[in-house]
Amino acid sequence: MASTASSLCRRKQQPPALSRSGLKARDALVLDHLPLADAIALATARRLFPLVEREDLIQVAREALVRSAPRCRAGEPAGPYLRRCITGALQHHLRDRVRLVRISRREHEKGTYPLGHISLDATANGEPCLLDELAAPEAEPAISEAVNGLALEQLVEQLPAAQATALRLTVLEGLSLRAAAAQLQISPMAVQRAQKKALATLRQQLGGGG
Incomplete structure (x- = not known):
């Protein structure tokens, strides 16, 4: 029963299939605004370098563009709406997938921080540090x-x-x-x-x- 309910929920969340004319309109919007999506992603990548991968942000921005293009209203400029959608998708990606908080090396080396990792300068049990290797x-x-x-x-x-x-x-x-x-x-x-x-x-x- 639970699996049936979850599958029904997923079906409700799926957007309706686009007609042939709808697909053509979506593709035209995507092609027209692809430079916009890439520009927003690259600006975010430059601002947060080296914490994020540029290619990942470009992919997120382009996916948001494709998903959002069919929701543009006829007769209204698409650019502002698509910009908001792309920016929102990037913000969600950064929130959910990227660690933007810099933790001090002292906290990393304690090994108790949930997102911690071994410092390249740290040594353990007489072994050479990773940086030397x-x-x-x-x-x-x-x-x-x-x-x-x-x-x-x-x-x-x-x-x-x-x-x-x-x-x-x-x-x-x-x-x-x-x-x-x-x-x-x-x-x-x-x-x-x-x-x-x-x-x-x-x-x-x-x-x-x-």
Whole structure:
């Protein structure tokens, strides 16, 4: 009986099927307002970086656009209504799926916080900390083939200073994130971010995209 009641409830919550003309109207609205959905998602991603994934927010925004488009009223501008729907969907996603509260490292290392995790700097039972075990990423084929060539050095020289230095220390010299951070007197996470940006730029340029 309970399963029957829940299935009936789900049927009531499902929106009515759209006619062919309704589908065409919905698709037209979605295509027209897809840049709006992406812009709202990207603005949210930039504001909350690095706590959220940009691709996740884009997906949430586009799904909200598709769901909300059939509810637009004829003769009224669709943009303001769709903007509210997309923004609301993103806010619900952030509330339900993303941890936006930063917890201090001291609280994380206690291990009692319900959303806690092990700090990369923490050590236990004489074991090395996780940060020391993070190896530099393996270079992709296009990068490894040019690693000793002049072309790669010229590309590295064109990178911002922080990215170029992080790349040289972690990839070309093979230092760990912690060792590179000690040399640069910055945090290991800052080294990792600079390293990822540098590798992304080189990947694009060596692949002919830059």
